[in-house]
Amino acid sequence: MADSGPVYLGLDLSTQQLKVLAVKSNLETIFEEAVSFDDDLPSYGVRKGVFVNEKDDEVFAPVAMWIEALDLLLQRMKNRGFDFSRVKGISGAGQQHGSVYWSKDAESTLSSLSTEKSLLEQLSPKAFSWKFSPNWQDHSTSAQVAAFDDRVGGDDLLAKATGSGGHHRFTGPQILRFVQLHPEEYAATSRISLVSSFLASLFLGKIAPIDISDVCGMNLFNIETESWDDRLISLAASPSGTDPIATKSLYEKLGQVEPDGGKNLGPISQYFVKKWGFPADCAIIPSTGDNPSTILALPLHPQDAIVSLGTSTTILMSTEKYYPSPAYHMFNHPTQPGLYMFMLCYKNGGLAREEIRDAVNKAKGITDHSWAQFNKAAVETPILGKRSPDDKAKVGFYFPLPEIVPNVQNPGFYRFEADGGKVEESEGWDVAIDARAIVESQALSMRIRSAPLLDPKNPQPRRVYLVGGGSRNKAIAQVLSDVLGGIEGVYKLDVGNACALGAAYKALWAVERRDSGESFEDLIGSRWSEEGKVEKVMDGYKKGTWEAYGDVVQAYTEAEGRVQRGEAKGDTSLI
Numbered sequence: 001m002a003d004s005g006p007v008y009l010g011l012d013l014s015t016q017q018l019k020v021l022a023v024k025s026n027l028e029t030i031f032e033e034a035v036s037f038d039d040d041l042p043s044y045g046v047r048k049g050v051f052v053n054e055k056d057d058e059v060f061a062p063v064a065m066w067i068e069a070l071d072l073l074l075q076r077m078k079n080r081g082f083d084f085s086r087v088k089g090i091s092g093a094g095q096q097h098g099s100v101y102w103s104k105d106a107e108s109t110l111s112s113l114s115t116e117k118s119l120l121e122q123l124s125p126k127a128f129s130w131k132f133s134p135n136w137q138d139h140s141t142s143a144q145v146a147a148f149d150d151r152v153g154g155d156d157l158l159a160k161a162t163g164s165g166g167h168h169r170f171t172g173p174q175i176l177r178f179v180q181l182h183p184e185e186y187a188a189t190s191r192i193s194l195v196s197s198f199l200a201s202l203f204l205g206k207i208a209p210i211d212i213s214d215v216c217g218m219n220l221f222n223i224e225t226e227s228w229d230d231r232l233i234s235l236a237a238s239p240s241g242t243d244p245i246a247t248k249s250l251y252e253k254l255g256q257v258e259p260d261g262g263k264n265l266g267p268i269s270q271y272f273v274k275k276w277g278f279p280a281d282c283a284i285i286p287s288t289g290d291n292p293s294t295i296l297a298l299p300l301h302p303q304d305a306i307v308s309l310g311t312s313t314t315i316l317m318s319t320e321k322y323y324p325s326p327a328y329h330m331f332n333h334p335t336q337p338g339l340y341m342f343m344l345c346y347k348n349g350g351l352a353r354e355e356i357r358d359a360v361n362k363a364k365g366i367t368d369h370s371w372a373q374f375n376k377a378a379v380e381t382p383i384l385g386k387r388s389p390d391d392k393a394k395v396g397f398y399f400p401l402p403e404i405v406p407n408v409q410n411p412g413f414y415r416f417e418a419d420g421g422k423v424e425e426s427e428g429w430d431v432a433i434d435a436r437a438i439v440e441s442q443a444l445s446m447r448i449r450s451a452p453l454l455d456p457k458n459p460q461p462r463r464v465y466l467v468g469g470g471s472r473n474k475a476i477a478q479v480l481s482d483v484l485g486g487i488e489g490v491y492k493l494d495v496g497n498a499c500a501l502g503a504a505y506k507a508l509w510a511v512e513r514r515d516s517g518e519s520f521e522d523l524i525g526s527r528w529s530e531e532g533k534v535e536k537v538m539d540g541y542k543k544g545t546w547e548a549y550g551d552v553v554q555a556y557t558e559a560e561g562r563v564q565r566g567e568a569k570g571d572t573s574l575i
């Protein structure tokens, strides 16, 4: 019998790819497709999905590339025989913090698209006042971040209000810099979307509201008062921070925030109905950030952690406690009012591990980008590089890019050796040790900073779930498991793309919830089965090992502080 019944799409517009995943009402994934920006759309000339202007510390992506990626993705789906007529709901996940600047023609263009032409031909450049979107790796906004922290009396108070201290990539400081550097383009802007609400807008045929969780990545939304923060909006709107006309204009450009993550924003635009065969009643559900979407890929228990090994590396937890600190991020939960998402985000995640992989290969005379040597080195190097009980512990910090956690402006590679409480910068060591040390270092940072969220009597996560491109790497999983522990173990979420899956589940929940009272957890939890979706890859807590990492916390913190304060020499290359 031919497959039938409703289907829900989740899209993920992340740094390097646009992905789509389709699920049925029983949560079965029936289709996946992706477009890689570097490989499939080479004419834009991006590398790893972005342009970098090193002189000004800018990182940005062309909006037209994302639109062409959507045209191509839909064409690929059609070529593979995907039945668009079954799609009853669409939601999405977007790389966080990026902003899209729509022109005054945007609404009319979006609502009158002709099926004779592609989205790209009709929208770009006409519908935009600025053809680029600042990327989350951008770090050009130091002055603006300082102004944001100052505006409310320091980064503690900014974190209390918005869930995060001031960050370069956050949209508020980015908007302020845009206002200062590109006043004409800003004046020509009718609306500003996040990457997530931009994606929803394309499907909706009008500008979609910003999502209640993704809005927390802007340094503009007050989580405590559940509304835009007037002090911060007026700062982002004009450098003086006191121009009421500019403030009013920015409020209009940002629009309302949609409080319900499962809201039906309206039916899909007629363009998609006529051109691709979507049903006219297909519901468009708010898209959220890729990280909030990832926590929707499974029913997450309290004390569970998700480690996302994508371009960025992030650790995510869901919590009832609003426990803000400038050391990490708190977001509104994407579907459940009263819950929050805890997050740490490392810029030097996947790409930094790739640099070490290439250096390890180079030392062995290997010129390809295979992971075998990196993996061998990571598992064969003893804990903290200690070859005997008397050997010094080796702790490294690998920041080919300026880092977010900790806030380090100067790229570099820093190696330390610790003997009890005594920490000294190392003269250097074999690059093979770096393979283990980079993962240990990232995991120790996560362990130390997530401690306030965990039960003090049980200071390990219950389970650690790995997602993202790097989650297929067992050596990385082993080192993460050694450092983080995990009472029930470390699991790989074997679901294709977790953020796209979370988005597809969100669309399903939004359309099939019995009433607005049926929670995401209840609906997805009642249909979810671990079978085929979750694979235990490591046992987690290992007595002695977890404690050995505990012994080095003080030295790690001391060494990290030296790097952050610019007191460490470091190296500019790995070998």
Ligand SMILES: Nc1ncnc2c1ncn2[C@@H]1O[C@H](COP(=O)(O)OP(=O)(O)O)[C@@H](O)[C@H]1O
Binding pocket: 014, 015, 016, 017, 309, 310, 311, 312, 350, 351, 353, 354, 371, 467, 468, 469, 470, 471, 472, 473, 476
């Ligand atoms: N076998 C592997 N081992 C380690 N890392 C890997 C492996 N395969 C892919 N990756 C990493 O996955 C990253 C891409 O992950 P993905 O989740 O698709 O990224 P994004 O969502 O940011 O576009 C790459 O940058 C690469 O570092």
Ligand SMILES: O=C(CO)[C@@H](O)[C@H](O)COP(=O)(O)O
Binding pocket: 014, 015, 016, 094, 095, 096, 097, 136, 169, 217, 289, 290, 291, 310, 311, 312, 313, 314, 345
């Ligand atoms: O900046 C952050 C989170 O604060 C990043 O996690 C982005 O959201 C990009 O994610 P990926 O493309 O790596 O998935």
